Amino acid sequence: MAGISLNEDCNHYIVSRRHRELTAEEVERWVDQYADTQVEELVLNVNAMRTCYDSRVWESFWSGYDPLGGNDQPFLAGLPEEARELRRQWVHRGWQLHRDGIDLFERWIARARERGISPWISVRMNDIHCVDNELDPMHSTLWRQHPELRRAPYKFDDWADKAFDYARPEVREHHFRLIEELAERYDFDGLELDWMRFGYHFRPGFEEEGAAILTQFTADVRALLDRWEAKRGHRIKLSARVASRPQTALSLGMDAVEWAKRGLVDMLVVTPFWATIETDMPIELWKQLLRGTDVTLAAGIEVLIRAFPKSALRQMNTLETVRGAASSLLSRGADRIYLFNYMDSDTAMADLDNYNELLCGAGALETMAGKPRRHIVTYSDTWAPGEAAGFQLPAACPPGRFREFRLHVGPRPEGPAYLYLGVLPGEELSGEVRLNGVVCAAEGVAELAGPRPEGPVYRFRIPEEAVHGGYNVAELLPDRETTVIWVELATS
């Protein structure tokens, strides 16, 4: 069985538990929902620009917070008034845990071990949530006071412009100090360097020299963990989250293959950033690149799903769409399914009733076989500066010419399978549709439960002999000008 890694965002935990005081017992109980599932690793995120424990080397989320100060206190003054109440409750919960001597990570690590789950710590290497508001109390003093340490101080088109520049030694030292503290403070099985929060670590045009810098940084972390292994008496693994496609990862300064070949990492998580689950990550390519290493290749699955970058819909994945992606990625050779933002509340799959079934099924082809699944064309949301970004959708399809769509469906679907094509609102779809060259029967406008496109979606019955495992090519020969915005192959 491949298994699941599950990432828990510490801020998710405290914000979702903001309404009442937490006890040590309740904190520990959080782990239990993952016991006896396919979750192999709980990957416990400890930070954004601040930490969710009482750090000696970084500010914590509650550094500067006055628990008696109400919403008008200086700590919250940088926020718009309407945001203060929520933030106060959220930070207060972190503060309360600290006050009561409850260290989230210490408790979770211990409990995870008791329940047979491997505990990991994850460090976000360049978190830039909310940097449009420089006064937000989430931010660190270092970041706020040193704009010259940022990667593109001459512009602000995007949060990423304000990310730290890892070419600056101060930035690397700042983050290394946190890692040193974590290694001393917590007895974890593995450490994850999360380079995908947020993915941009160098000045535009300096990613290549950046690659050497991040490789050295990774080597330094590995050396640190080597020393702690001796003290702890057990192996301490190292992992990294990197961009989903090898060339993009490298062009962003993440030379993951080099890390693997040099034996610096035990696991790599290839992943989109956030805007959508990426259903067509080039897993075979990663596996070819990692040949000759023992590195575990984890396929990162995000919670949102979009068919194209400008899609205005904000939809979450469901059990069936995750099954689709996970079946495909595992069949292509992924060793793990890595769930990010699949938490137990708030930031969560759309059909949270199915959470346990997800945790008990999405980590193995065997446990998904024969169950309903949806394979939806999405896209890569992360590209290096200036990289030639490509997207299947939207696809403007002139009449009288075949338009091809490519989608990977994992193992050959059992039983009936359908193709769904969605078009822009107000448009109609008519024409010939083929799958792998075989004509499919039009069944008219369909209703989709769960994620769906902005406009009407049409269903086509796929003749049983036409569908196969792996990549399938759907073709549309439209009668009239049509813009396709959704392509899906589903088993029910």
Add this chain to the structure above:
Amino acid sequence: MAGISLNEDCNHYIVSRRHRELTAEEVERWVDQYADTQVEELVLNVNAMRTCYDSRVWESFWSGYDPLGGNDQPFLAGLPEEARELRRQWVHRGWQLHRDGIDLFERWIARARERGISPWISVRMNDIHCVDNELDPMHSTLWRQHPELRRAPYKFDDWADKAFDYARPEVREHHFRLIEELAERYDFDGLELDWMRFGYHFRPGFEEEGAAILTQFTADVRALLDRWEAKRGHRIKLSARVASRPQTALSLGMDAVEWAKRGLVDMLVVTPFWATIETDMPIELWKQLLRGTDVTLAAGIEVLIRAFPKSALRQMNTLETVRGAASSLLSRGADRIYLFNYMDSDTAMADLDNYNELLCGAGALETMAGKPRRHIVTYSDTWAPGEAAGFQLPAACPPGRFREFRLHVGPRPEGPAYLYLGVLPGEELSGEVRLNGVVCAAEGVAELAGPRPEGPVYRFRIPEEAVHGGYNVAELLPDRETTVIWVELATS
């Protein structure tokens, strides 16, 4: 020194020599222009759908041709009248060589060896020139009489739809027989399987099973060459031309990495198809994939240059644009520069006066150092069916927002360097331009000698400290809506 491989299209040779009878001596003299240059291998193409020698297993280009029949003979009847004279002369030259007992490849192979160049034979595995006219006498009887052997018989949007389907054993056997004959007939140093003429070998959606088929085919060819090695008493190498990007190659059924890892190939040529030179092929990624093998990685350079797919200009590369591409590709780790369609006449670089300088310089960084070179953003012209194709240009740039462009320039340019940005005809460019974050000085509209865009192009002086080797990122912050269609960094 990396060196150059040069591909000669047999049809180029006979069409360009159509006006007078060829002697054996003149045929042999063709080789001499490549002696004492950086050309390490002459890669001699022998076929399209027919052969340019008197084959026992395939039709030759002159099979069915009557040398006394004039332009109205049945052989030419499938052509429009205005095309017959040229074709007759062309085919006649092949026939004349045959009549006179001059075998091009036998002569060239022998002469190349005498002149210290390694002779190779190249087989186009699926040539589909002119398939819009099924009656063209270039086509083989097998192809013409068996449309059911084609990859997409239900459509004809593109020549590639009429390519042979290699999933059909008859197709593989047909081509294997040719290779068997070549191995018996000619004593070459290496055989190239040219999968990029034309790159599409399977029904849409069947490329994955196709990959296993082509790997087996490659293994069969390797086994054949092994047997001939014993008879010839020397090593016979095997090479393949494949799509420029690993994921696309694999998605087209070309599992080049598997061929390399299994020891089936000695060389791989990664290349665009035809529409443009591809200045940003992911060479580092290929090198990472080929680690642990002895495979020579050749960077394929085509003769046309376009900045984006719909560019209506048909421009050829020049010494300076090839220097740009070759410097970049060699600095990224390519072991060879492979010139395709860089012939001595007709299909040739724009400034053919510089041919010898190209042949004596483009194969090594040392011989290009300090010489003028142009680095131009182009694109990948080959994608698997339905693959999410990405292009840097054209780039619609709204005002007030930075737009990034990425270009690889090889070793750090010595001396002054300029950035050129071209916009649509009728547009003006104004705004801030940066390279690697440093503001560049606008120098107004410029004239480019050699390849240039459809509209005006603007020159910016790059401050000396701003440019570096490898990837550079150019940024434009336009004052007004602008569509950038050309991005270039040049050393003069």
